Amino acid sequence: MDPLSPMTSTMAGPATTAMASAVADVAPPFDATNPPSAAAEPVAVVEILDRDGQVRQSVAVASWPLRIGRALDNEIVLSDAHVAASHLTLTRHEQALELAVGATHNGVQHGRKHLRAGEVEAVAVGTGPGAHPIELGLGRTRLRVRLPDQPLAAEQPLAALVPLAKRLRPIVIAGVVLLLALTFNTYLDTDPDAFGRALGNSLMTAVLGAAAWCGAWALLSKTFTRQAHFGWHLRVFLFASIALLAAGALPALLAFSLSWSWPTDYAFVVVYAIGATALYFHLLAVEPAKHRLLRWIALAGAVAGIGVTMWFNQMRTDQFGDELYMNHLFPPALRLARPVPAEQLVGGLTSLKATLDKNAKDDRPGLDDGGRDDDQ
Numbered sequence: 001m002d003p004l005s006p007m008t009s010t011m012a013g014p015a016t017t018a019m020a021s022a023v024a025d026v027a028p029p030f031d032a033t034n035p036p037s038a039a040a041e042p043v044a045v046v047e048i049l050d051r052d053g054q055v056r057q058s059v060a061v062a063s064w065p066l067r068i069g070r071a072l073d074n075e076i077v078l079s080d081a082h083v084a085a086s087h088l089t090l091t092r093h094e095q096a097l098e099l100a101v102g103a104t105h106n107g108v109q110h111g112r113k114h115l116r117a118g119e120v121e122a123v124a125v126g127t128g129p130g131a132h133p134i135e136l137g138l139g140r141t142r143l144r145v146r147l148p149d150q151p152l153a154a155e156q157p158l159a160a161l162v163p164l165a166k167r168l169r170p171i172v173i174a175g176v177v178l179l180l181a182l183t184f185n186t187y188l189d190t191d192p193d194a195f196g197r198a199l200g201n202s203l204m205t206a207v208l209g210a211a212a213w214c215g216a217w218a219l220l221s222k223t224f225t226r227q228a229h230f231g232w233h234l235r236v237f238l239f240a241s242i243a244l245l246a247a248g249a250l251p252a253l254l255a256f257s258l259s260w261s262w263p264t265d266y267a268f269v270v271v272y273a274i275g276a277t278a279l280y281f282h283l284l285a286v287e288p289a290k291h292r293l294l295r296w297i298a299l300a301g302a303v304a305g306i307g308v309t310m311w312f313n314q315m316r317t318d319q320f321g322d323e324l325y326m327n328h329l330f331p332p333a334l335r336l337a338r339p340v341p342a343e344q345l346v347g348g349l350t351s352l353k354a355t356l357d358k359n360a361k362d363d364r365p366g367l368d369d370g371g372r373d374d375d376q
Contacts, residue, residue, distance in 0.1 A: 040062065041148070043092065045250040046143055047143065051226050052287075062075075064091050068138065068143070069084055071086055074086065082106050083104070096125055099136075099148075109137030109138075110123065111135075132150075166233065169274050174242060178245075182206060183199060186202050203363035207216070213233075217233040217285070219231070229285040240277070245309035265322055266322070267322065275301075
């Protein structure tokens, strides 16, 4: 079998330096008296993946064991400086694939496990509907091993073949919902005489903001994945904007209806959760092969934002919540909590008398007369 020609990446910019070159050759010894059969079914296929999880090169495996490394006596030769001469040997058993790591400093990454030199691991080979190919990391090279008895993933339709109306339907629906929500909020916040002008300003700000935001993410996606994914980023922006508008209105309505103060005190937690979710889906179009890492980034961002906000609230008002009292008023018909009798309300205020009297008698020097002491 003739060696496969190296594949060169067409990506430019930072993506080229981030992706390590991984070129595979199949070089079994040639026997003129017993040439390999062209019709022989391969026992496996090893795919070399790029940084986006796309297949750069596919190598058919004729027999086991399969040796992978940089030395020319391997069945698959990788031109990766971080791969050892005899890096890994794969052997197929009945229901398992044995990974035997050779003399290497960098080891082999299999899922969350890092196999060091000399270690051997038997990986169960699934054949059911939920079985997935085995992905391995050797140096800076990512490999995927596909076996004949593993099911293929479903065929993905090309975007160009999907009807335009079907592709645009979620965007149009989300855009209409967002437009109605902005119109209603503007109607509540402005006088009738200035409603038209305020609505025009709100719509122009929303359109320009969406174009700038989605355009920046599309440029980032184009840089790393060679595809802009503008429609994806626009859908994420629209759904996140609708969720943020709901997060700004529903907690106040819930607090008013049930006399609960915590929905408005900690509404910022929902806001950070929505922002982290939107960030995850935006990044998913930039790094589609790193789902777990992106989830951890989004979670860390949300936790950091919530923690900082609580710290500032504690420093400002001595409590973790945002509001000192519930200041949202809605129509009385939306009130679900039972009214509190006046006597009970006044009786509950008596516990504040001691605190108020203490604060009234608290004579702190330096605060009267614009910060001057009384003795001056």
